[in-house]
Amino acid sequence: MVHTPINFCPRCGTPIQLKKKFGKVRPVCPSCGWMHFADPKVAAAVLVEQEGRVLLVRRVNKPFRGLWTLPAGFVDAEEDPASAAARECLEETGLTVRVTRVLEVIAGREHERGADFVIVYAAQVESGELAAADDADAADWFERSNLPPLAFKATHVVLEGRDRDGLRL
Template identity: 45%
Template sequence: MTNPSAPEKVKYCSHCATQMETRTIADKPRRVCPGCGFIHFTDPKVGVGVFVVNEGKILLVRRTMHPEIGKWSIPAGFLDAGENPEETAVREALEETNLHVAIEDLIGVYQNPPGQGGASIFIMYKARLLGGEIQAGDDADAAAFFAPDNLPEIAFASTRAAIEQLKTQIMQK
């Protein structure tokens, strides 16, 4: 079994093309280049998303991409190196729902369990609806608002955790 900190699929050095080997670096196995000394670090994939509540209902999109295809999630996407997480979350909401939103607050940072695909670290923001006409797009085939007590099947542990965390607040309003 491959160790996640030393993936055997990393066969050649991205700097000099020498075949990589596994060595212990800082108490963890890592893929290391014996030629130039480059160390391959496995970085987590980071996702960002927006939790939008309008008239007591939660904005969700139905996924057309693996993992969790066919299940519903908040508008979200991966964060690339150098991107501002809040701007990325706003962009993803527009791409997936055709709705304009504004970030209001950070809800939390979540860890999705290993092996479930998607982002291993997920940053979730609360956003308010500014306008637009709801229409699914990008990697969603449906977008809709749902009452907290009548939700479809939800993708991702992070989204389920945030919904549970915020249900009480939504129901009180």
């Protein structure tokens, strides 16, 4: 699947052609040989637990605007995904966290602008005052038995341990 439609070679400007290369149809430049590889988009999230409650943020953006999810965001090129997860948590909740371990890697792009896989880390609060910002308009602690409406299959998987394919969203 080609995520980004590319019409012209970014290196020499020649109209690209679609050719089967390395097992897939890819945009290829017939003039200079440049080839486009669609790389996966990677997101990182944190599951922060404290006194039996989990930290969630309410989404400002579409899709799933107004629903709750783990603090998360895209990993920048050359960024350690664990650092990205902690950075997103600080941006969205005001809390500085320490990432302790990888909990899960969840594959499967859920919507057009979504990630191809999400690396979910366990993390602990180190400092800070809870205050929503950035992509979140609310941040709060929830009992697992009393969760708000959740965004994203990955959130359901992490918090409820449910099989993604069995979900009704």
